[in-house]
Amino acid sequence: DGGITQSPKYLFRKEGQNVTLSCEQNLNHDAMYWYRQDPGQGLRLIYYSQIVNDFQKGDIAEGYSVSREKKESFPLTVTSAQKNPTAFYLCASSSSGSKSYEQYFGPGTRLTVT
Amino acid sequence: AQSVTQPDIHITVSEGASLELRCNYSYGATPYLFWYVQSPGQGLQLLLKYFSGDTLVQGIKGFEAEFKRSQSSFNLRKPSVHWSDAAEYFCAATRLTGGGNKLTFGTGTQLKVEL
Numbered sequence: 343d344g345g346i347t348q349s350p351k352y353l354f355r356k357e358g359q360n361v362t363l364s365c366e367q368n369l370n371h372d373a374m375y376w377y378r379q380d381p382g383q384g385l386r387l388i389y390y391s392q393i394v395n396d397f398q399k400g401d402i403a404e405g406y407s408v409s410r411e412k413k414e415s416f417p418l419t420v421t422s423a424q425k426n427p428t429a430f431y432l433c434a435s436s437s438s439g440s441k442s443y444e445q446y447f448g449p450g451t452r453l454t455v456t
Numbered sequence: 457a458q459s460v461t462q463p464d465i466h467i468t469v470s471e472g473a474s475l476e477l478r479c480n481y482s483y484g485a486t487p488y489l490f491w492y493v494q495s496p497g498q499g500l501q502l503l504l505k506y507f508s509g510d511t512l513v514q515g516i517k518g519f520e521a522e523f524k525r526s527q528s529s530f531n532l533r534k535p536s537v538h539w540s541d542a543a544e545y546f547c548a549a550t551r552l553t554g555g556g557n558k559l560t561f562g563t564g565t566q567l568k569v570e571l
Contacts, residue, residue, distance in 0.1 A: 346499075348499075373557065375559075382465070382563060382564075383563060384546060384561040384562055384563040384564050385500075385546070385559075385561040386561075387558055387559070390558065400558070430497075432499055432500065434500075436557055443488045443507075443550050443557045444490075444502065444505060445502075445557070445559060446502070447492075447499035447500040447501070448499050449498055449499045450497070450498065450499050452497070
């Protein structure tokens, strides 16, 4: 079945440590996205990538980094510079062409930093 | 600035009752509009979308939404709610630009269904 996988589902880290969240898709989509979700704030865009080896900052990129070395993969690193990293992180992807506006979401990773 | 507003943070309905969730958008031109649903601890599932044409769109799980340009609204409706519809609902909008497809989300409406 085609879809988006995120691992792990739950992640715990100590303050000051970097942590990388995985996102893989087998939908053959060109574009991938990372969102952060906090209670009462909806989803906010962290980074997005329209094509391999290229990515752009979203609305809240500070303290995060990404890479896009393969079409299928778009890992997100939460660095120690992110002041409030505890959140639910969602990865999404979309195709190019006439349906590029329809985004499909993974199941999410809940990160807790103490 | 582009924005999507969901005025209702929480809504409670009885099972079998009708449902309407409100969504208003503020964009320079009519955006593409979406409704997503999220169960606790899960990702988002697309319920329906509006791009152009017929202003009443049908989605999955018996949901529909009506686009009203004059009111900048895209409200989600269901004639008879089931207990399994309890979830959080997000309205979202986008305008494809040279910078790609960036969705703007509302803050969500939490739906509780009373049995």
